[in-house]
Amino acid sequence: MAFDIGPDSTKKFIDVLNGCKTLVWNGPVGMFEKAEYGNGTKDIFEKACSKKGFTTIVCGGDTGSAAKKFNAESYISHISTGGGASLEVLEGKILPGLSSLSDDKL
Numbered sequence: 001m002a003f004d005i006g007p008d009s010t011k012k013f014i015d016v017l018n019g020c021k022t023l024v025w026n027g028p029v030g031m032f033e034k035a036e037y038g039n040g041t042k043d044i045f046e047k048a049c050s051k052k053g054f055t056t057i058v059c060g061g062d063t064g065s066a067a068k069k070f071n072a073e074s075y076i077s078h079i080s081t082g083g084g085a086s087l088e089v090l091e092g093k094i095l096p097g098l099s100s101l102s103d104d105k106l
Contacts, residue, residue, distance in 0.1 A: 004029070009040065010043050017044070020054075022056075025044075025056065032066045038066075045067065045072040046070070048075070057076075057077055057078045064079045067079060
């Protein structure tokens, strides 16, 4: 079983982040709850938090919990506990709960 990404994969993620201005993150890359499997998630958060002018959007409860564990919350632009719903919004879908709040419905 794989419980974390390895150092080579972590480096690849970080290399991609070096050329980006925005990170949309849905799901940790390891079983971060156990210290021995949280290195990939921790290292990616550290990179994202160290970039100036960088936008980080965290989607999903587990990713939000990982942000809290690694003290990254104050560096993150937006945290949503709705991982799947966040992805649907990014796809352009209208969520029923949000559409009911529309001015058109009032």
